[in-house]
Each structure stands twice: as structure tokens, then as C-alpha cells.
Amino acid sequence: MNCRDARLLLHAWLDDELGAADSLAVARHLQECAACAQRLRNHEQLRGALRGAGLRHAAPAGLQGRIAARLPRAMVAPRRPRQRWMPAAAALAALLVAAIVFAGWQTLQVRRQEQGALVAEAVSGSLRALQPGHLFDVRSTDQHTVKPWFDGRLDFSPVVKDLSAQGFDLIGGRLDALAAHRVAALAYRRHLHVINLFEWPSNALAPGGMRTRDGYHVVQWNDAGMYFVAVSDVAPADLDAFVRAFRATPVAAGEPAR
Amino acid sequence: MGTAAAFEGEVMRHLDAAYNLARWLTRNDADAEDVVQEAMLRAFRFFGGFRGGDARVWLLTIVRNTFYTQRAQTPAAGAVDEFDEAVHGGTDDDDPQAMLLRAVDAQDLRAALERLPSEFREVLVLRELEECSYKEIASIMNLKIGTVMSRLARARARLECELTPAAGGQA
Numbered sequence: 001m002n003c004r005d006a007r008l009l010l011h012a013w014l015d016d017e018l019g020a021a022d023s024l025a026v027a028r029h030l031q032e033c034a035a036c037a038q039r040l041r042n043h044e045q046l047r048g049a050l051r052g053a054g055l056r057h058a059a060p061a062g063l064q065g066r067i068a069a070r071l072p073r074a075m076v077a078p079r080r081p082r083q084r085w086m087p088a089a090a091a092l093a094a095l096l097v098a099a100i101v102f103a104g105w106q107t108l109q110v111r112r113q114e115q116g117a118l119v120a121e122a123v124s125g126s127l128r129a130l131q132p133g134h135l136f137d138v139r140s141t142d143q144h145t146v147k148p149w150f151d152g153r154l155d156f157s158p159v160v161k162d163l164s165a166q167g168f169d170l171i172g173g174r175l176d177a178l179a180a181h182r183v184a185a186l187a188y189r190r191h192l193h194v195i196n197l198f199e200w201p202s203n204a205l206a207p208g209g210m211r212t213r214d215g216y217h218v219v220q221w222n223d224a225g226m227y228f229v230a231v232s233d234v235a236p237a238d239l240d241a242f243v244r245a246f247r248a249t250p251v252a253a254g255e256p257a258r
Numbered sequence: 259m260g261t262a263a264a265f266e267g268e269v270m271r272h273l274d275a276a277y278n279l280a281r282w283l284t285r286n287d288a289d290a291e292d293v294v295q296e297a298m299l300r301a302f303r304f305f306g307g308f309r310g311g312d313a314r315v316w317l318l319t320i321v322r323n324t325f326y327t328q329r330a331q332t333p334a335a336g337a338v339d340e341f342d343e344a345v346h347g348g349t350d351d352d353d354p355q356a357m358l359l360r361a362v363d364a365q366d367l368r369a370a371l372e373r374l375p376s377e378f379r380e381v382l383v384l385r386e387l388e389e390c391s392y393k394e395i396a397s398i399m400n401l402k403i404g405t406v407m408s409r410l411a412r413a414r415a416r417l418e419c420e421l422t423p424a425a426g427g428q429a
Contacts, residue, residue, distance in 0.1 A: 015385065017392045042355075043420050049421075050386040053364035055371065057275035064270065067298045082421060099263075188318045 001029040006036045016151040025250055069154050115207060116138035117231070118179050123216045125176050125185065126231040139175035144174045146200035150184050156201045158184035159226060159251065168195065178229070188242065196243050216244040219243050265305050268313040272297070275314055275388055276321045282383045283325045285372050312394065319398045320418040322380065355422050370420040378413035385410055 001009075012018040013026045030037050088137045138149040147160040154174055162170060168188040176185040176198060183200040204227060206220035217239045219230045230246075232239050276297060291417035297320045301308075308316055373381060384390045384398060394405045401409065 008408060008411050011406050011414065012392075015392065015410070017407070024305075036354075043414055046418055046421070047386060047413055049367055050371075050382065053367050055364070055368060056274075057278045057281040058289070058386045059273045059294070060287070060291065063277065063294065064273055066291075067270075067273075067295055070295060070299060071265075071302055 001025045002045060003033060003036055006030075006033065007039060008104045010036060010040050010043060014040065014047065046144070074082070081167075082130060115211075119211050119213050119218045122196075122198060122218055123213050125178060125198065126216060133247045137172075139172040140169050143170055146170065146186065150175075151213050153182055154157075156184075158199050159223070161246055161249045161251060163188060163242070163245050163249060166241070166249070168242050168245060173191060190232070190234050190242065190247075193232055193234040193238075195230060195239065196233060197246070198229040198231070199226050199227055199258055211237065212236075221247065223247060260359075265302055268308075269301050269317055272314040272317050273298075273321065276317050278387060279318055279321050279380070279383060280325060282371070282379055283322070283376060293321060293325050293328060294397065295300070296328065297321040300324060315390070315394050315397050318384070318390075319400075322345065322398060362395055366421065372417060373420065374413065378416055381409045382413045382417065390413065 005207055009018060009022055009026050013023060018026065025065075030040060059206060120139060121139050134216070139166075140146050140149075143160040143162045147158065150173065158173075160170070162172070164170070168190055171187045171189045173186045176183050178198050178200070180201070181200040183198045184201070186197040188197065202222075203225065206222045206227060208221075209219075211218045216231050216233050217236050219239055221243065223227050228246075230239060230243055232240070234243070241242040262393045274296070277290060277294050281287070284290045284293060291309070295315070301317055301320050304320075357424040371382065374382070379393060382398065384395045390398070395401070395406045396403045399406070
């Protein structure tokens with residue numbers, strides 16, 4: 001290696017950027033050439049001086065804050081084209097959410113109104129049933145008499161259960177209409193009170209809890225594709241007990257499966 | 259994603275490096291701050307297009323471009339490159355002198371570095387103060403790696419010349 005090449009490669013050597021072969025050649029040259037060896041020492045001394053003299057400027061204390069103060073507008077709404085639609089999209093999304101919420105609220109209102117109407121109908125149905133001669137179309141304490149009676153009168157087979165063991169005696173059944181449905185109405189007796197149970201096939205979801213209207217308590221529930229409404233002026237606890245008993249009691253074994 | 263947080267974590271943390279380069283290019287505090295602020299705004303604007311890689315190198319490139327754009331003074335990279343290549347042959351026939359530590363006083367060194375033409379000053383700042391590799395310098399200054407080496411060789415020779423007692427008085 002001659003001095004001309006070495007003079008340049010000394011820098012790559014000093015900067016640790018030289019490949020193995022060139023490094024070996026430079027090392028050999030440095031052993032032979034005092035001038036290049038002195039050059040290398042000068043470069044090393046210069047490097048030591050530059051790095052040791054505190055020449056690196058640090059950013060002034062407030063600079064980052066001043067930059068941040070200029071960035072926020074950019075940070076809130078970056079001027080990148082692909083995000084220009086963001087405010088419009090956000091507005092649209094907000095509108096959509098509002099529409100969905102409103103639709104949901106409306107549905108809820110309609111549902112509430114329907115529920116109110118259903119409860120009112122169920123109560124008046126119960127009151128109507130108390131009129132002389134209206135309570136029963138079929139008077140029987142035997143579920144096996146009541147249930148077949150509905151056959152041919154309804155397009156579904158109502159659930160009729162014997163709850164006498166739990167203190168609720170079946171006293172009869174009749175046809176009724178509720179929420180534009182032809183429904184089966186069963187009458188059970190608890191002491192001196194009557195519990196009217198309306199049932200019809202429906203997938204509508206029954207609201208939980210007990211409602212009270214005109215002194216009558218109303219409980220609704222779903223079971224196996226049927227919608228049930230129990231209405232009575234018994235104590236709320238008794239009505240709850242009736243609903244629990246009805247739901248827990250299996251359909252009588254002797255009953256023909258339909 | 260949190261663009262602002264990502265920018266903070268990847269780019270803003272190299273603020274000192276950005277300021278150091280800008281300060282050595284402009285050679286005064288006010289202009290350096292202007293360059294850094296403008297460079298940071300540009301960096302933020304283009305951050306969406308930054309796909310990984312070395313954020314420090316990316317930022318220093320923007321700082322350098324901002325400086326030359328603001329000065330409306332193109333670094334005339336091509337011309338300097340040709341100059342480097344032409345000079346390869348060695349006008350630096352001077353016999354190397356042993357440097358005297360006396361000359362390497364921080365004040366003198368700072369002044370000597372500031373007197374260097376900017377294309378030599380910046381390559382020394384990037385190499386010695388920011389400790390960038392040749393590859394990183396090549397990327398920041400838009401040079402070939404071989405040119406980085408020759409530029410450094412010339413820059414060191416000039417600075418050493420400035421600092422040797424015999425030549426020091428000339429400046």
C-alpha cells in the first residue's frame with residue numbers, strides 16, 4: 001500500500017469502517033511509514049480534542065415546549081391528506097349513533113306502550129272474567145278436562161298444570177283475546193282470590209318483574225315459545241309463588257304429548 | 259394510533275442531536291432554533307410517511323435540508339463531490355506535523371471548526387459529535403460512502419492545519 005491510498009484509508013481505519021483485508025494492509029503500512037503513523041496520531045488527537053471539548057450543543061431548555069406549542073394544532077388535526085375526511089367521518093358516526101339511540105329509544109317507547117296496553121288488557125280481561133258466568137267456559141278442577149277442551153278452539157295447545165299441591169287449585173278455563181291474539185285463559189284459585197293465567201304462542205320477549213295496575217298484579221314470562229301473563233289481586237308474594245310453582249312444575253305425566 | 263405519542267417517542271427524543279447539527283450549521287442560537295422548529299414541524303407533517311428505520315438519521319436529514327432551504331443556498335453537493343474526487347490525487351503533500359496540545363484549547367477548536375466551510379463542518383459534526391457511521395452520514399448528506407470518507411479526510415486535514423501552531427496564525 002502506498003502513502004496516497006493509506007492517507008485516505010487511515011480515516012476509515014480510525015472510524016472503524018475498514019474491512020479486514022484493508023485493515024491488515026493499513027496496519028502493515030503504518031509499521032513501515034513514519035509519516036502516515038504521525039498522520040494517524042494527529043487524527044486521533046483531533047478526535048480526542050473534538051470529543052472532549054464539550055462542543056456538542058444541547059437543545060435550550062424551553063425548545064421542546066416551544067415546538068410542542070406549535071405542534072398541537074398539527075397533532076389535533078394532522079395535515080396528512082388521508083385524515084382530511086376524519087372530521088366528516090366523526091360527524092357521520094356521531095349522527096349514526098344518535099340515530100341508533102333514537103331508534104332504540106323509540107322502540108323502547110313503543111314497547112313500553114305495548115306493554116302498558118298488554119297489562120291493561122290483561123287486567124281488564126281478568127275483571128271481565130269476574131262478571132257472572134264469564135270466568136269459565138269450561139269449569140273443571142281437572143287439567144285433563146280443561147286441556148282437551150281448548151283443542152279445536154285454539155290453533156295451539158295450551159300448557160295446563162295441576163298446582164293443587166302448591167296451594168293453587170285449577171278452577172277452569174276459557175277463551176279470551178289479548179294483544180290481538182286468541183289466547184287460552186286458565187283460572188286458578190288461591191284461597192278466595194282468583195289468578196288468571198293467559199297464554200299464547202309468541203316469541204316476543206316478556207319483561208321481567210311485577211307490574212301493578214288497578215290493584216291487580218301482573219307477571220309475564222316466556223317458556224318454550226309460549227308467552228304467559230298471570231294476573232291476580234292476590235298478594236304479590238302469592239302471585240310470585242304461583243309463577244314459580246307453575247314454571248317449576250312439569251307437565252303432568254298422563255298428558256298426551258302434543 | 260397515537261401519532262403524537264409515537265412522534266414524541268421516536269422523533270422528539272432526538273431533539274438534542276437535531277439542535278446540535280442546526281447550531282453548527284447556522285453558528286448562532288436564534289437561527290438554530292428556527293431551523294429546528296421548522297424541521298420538527300416538517301418531520302411531524304411527514305411522520306406518516308416515515309416507515310421505521312433510524313428516526314435520528316431521518317430527523318437529521320430533515321434538519322440539514324431545512325437549513326439549506328432556509329438559506330436558499332444549495333450545498334452544491336455535486337460540485338463539492340467533484341472537488342473531493344479531483345483532490346484525491348493529493349494537494350495535501352504537506353509533511354505531517356506533530357500537533358501541539360496547546361493548540362487544542364476548546365475555544366480555539368470551536369472557532370476553528372466554525373471557520374470550516376459548512377460541508378466540512380457538518381461531516382465532522384456528524385462523525386465526531388453525533389458519532390454517526392459512514393452509512394448514516396451518507397444517508398443524511400446524500401453522498402456515497404466513499405465520498406463520506408474523502409470528505410472526512412479533507413475536513414480533518416483542514417482542521418489540523420488550522421490548529422497547528424505554524425498555520426494557526428494565518429487564519
